[in-house]
Amino acid sequence: MQNKRNALLVPILTLGVFGILNTEMGVIGMIPLIAETFGVSVPTAGWTVTIFAIGIAICGPVTPMLFSRFNRKHVMLISLGVFIASSVIGMLTTDFWVLLVSRAVPAVFHPVYVSMAFTVAAASVPKNQGPKAVARIFIGVSAGMVLGVPAAGFIASEWSYAAAMGFFAVVNIAVFILTLLFVPSMPADGVKTYGEQVRILRRRELQLAVAAVILTNGTTFGFFSFLADYLKTETGLTYSVVSFVLFLYGAANIVGNVLAGKWLAQAPARTIRWTTAGLAAYLALIGVVGGTAIPMAIAVILFGILTGLSSNNSQYLISRAAHDAPEFGNGLFLSAANTGTAAGTALCGVFIAEWGIAASVAGALVCLALSAAVLLPAASRIERSLESERASAHDGCAYAVD
Structure with a gap:
């Protein structure tokens, strides 16, 4: 069972990064529909992308360090839970400002999950194979942009904006279940203090x-x-x-x-x-x-x-x-x-x-x-x-x- 978990670790992390990048970038393909749905201008709807990027830029160095002293599996589950909740709120709300808040909060946890994915992937293999494991995580990043944006745009145009937000939630729910079942507990042993x-x-x-x-x-x-x-x-x-x-x-x-x-x-x-x-x-x-x-x-x-x-x-x-x-x-x-x-x-x-x-x-x-x-x-x-x-x-x- 342990060997099976180890073999699934990097693929699950790659899928997790895909889900998170999909949630971040997928709205690019449906900004006009967001503007129409919430009765705002297209530039205003663009803030659903901008606020996420600003959140990552600000929180990138801070939140991964703050969570580095906790069990990595637990932190990844919390991060995925936040992304699931934000997608569900975005799917159900009719208030644009609530939508913006639901985009801002997961931006705080985006660097937590992605940075841990890089760290865990590199640590799961011998040192000289670390770049290969990290490269597989980057595939999730690329796929999130390449497949996520057109997929979300297609779903939104064929069904509705809410259906696209539901798509984000479903992907992250699947990763949450896989993480819960197959990712081993990873206590933060030997981690430096925040000051260090x-x-x-x-x-x-x-x-x-x-x-x-x-x-x-x-x-x-x-x-x-x-x-x-x-x-x-x-x-x-x-x-x-x-x-x-x-x-x-x-x-x-x-x-x-x-x-x-x-x-x-x-x-x-x-x-x-x-x-x-x-x-x-x-x-x-x-x-x-x-x-x-x-x-x-x-x-x-x-x-x-x-x-x-x-x-x-x-x-x-x-x-x-x-x-x-x-x-x-x-x-x-x-x-x-x-x-x-x-x-x-x-x-x-x-x-x-x-x-x-x-x-x-x-x-x-x-x-x-x-x-x-x-x-x-x-x-x-x-x-x-x-x-x-x-x-x-x-x-x-x-x-x-x-």
């Missing part, structure tokens, strides 16, 4: 890793935020074709997650360097093929793979720098990622306002240049550190033989 966890912020390596996450996410998601408009305006694609290309992007993102798990386990420094170079090549490429449909679609698939790699690289950098306070570190990752997304989107928006949608590439290049200044030295440090670890292990083996 906060003090890791003094580490130069961690400060640089946080900066790298912000700038890298600014590069990838700053441009991605305007990709649909770019494809329509610059490439000349119809809305239906744009939707299909974005689906291809999401599928490629999952491929990038799988590749990241394999490559980070084998050669993390090389993976970080090549991903950075690949993003530079991509941004240069769309300057050439951006106006041509098929080459641009191929470029978007490449972008999806690179974004999957980039997200895993960022989490790897922070988890390595905060190895002795994993929940706090993963919470920092989530907060930095959301901060980078907001900052990159704002920067690309400035470029677009001044020079048009094509200039969003320039905004992304600014973020990429800044991130490369952090990422490339970080890759070299990781390389030296791993070489030192291998040398120490070799010396230890030689001593044992002697």
Whole structure:
């Protein structure tokens, strides 16, 4: 029975992350329907997304640390329970302000569950296989965006807004039951005190890793935020074709997650360097093929793979720098990622306002240049550190033989 539970652990966590990302991002596909249902404007309905993102950015470093000293299984069940309750309230309420509150509260628990999923997945396998386990959790993140948004939009358009909220609840209820039955108890043994966890912020390596996450996410998601408009305006694609290309992007993102798990386990420094170079090549490429449909679609698939790699690289950098306070570190990752997304989107928006949608590439290049200044030295440090670890292990083996 214990072996069965261990085998199911990472798949359950992946499904759990899918359910939580689905609840967060799924409303994107039905904002016009929310506006119609509650009698508010579309920009006002957009706050159902914004308030969730703000909550994650604020609570990302805090709530995972606060809950890190409790049994992880219990905390995950509480988090899932909050998501279930919020979806049910959102399904039943007729008051827009109640809906906003029901969106704000689970945002507090989003980083708790996701950071613990990363931590538990990495801890469930040998150390050198940790990136592969974490990459499987990222598949849940990608699937939540790729499948959750169109699925929720389809359900809302075919049945109702309430039915889509019910869909969120059903997914999280299924994960709650699986967690209750098959996830083992995980007491928080040997966890640092809150003060000790906060003090890791003094580490130069961690400060640089946080900066790298912000700038890298600014590069990838700053441009991605305007990709649909770019494809329509610059490439000349119809809305239906744009939707299909974005689906291809999401599928490629999952491929990038799988590749990241394999490559980070084998050669993390090389993976970080090549991903950075690949993003530079991509941004240069769309300057050439951006106006041509098929080459641009191929470029978007490449972008999806690179974004999957980039997200895993960022989490790897922070988890390595905060190895002795994993929940706090993963919470920092989530907060930095959301901060980078907001900052990159704002920067690309400035470029677009001044020079048009094509200039969003320039905004992304600014973020990429800044991130490369952090990422490339970080890759070299990781390389030296791993070489030192291998040398120490070799010396230890030689001593044992002697």
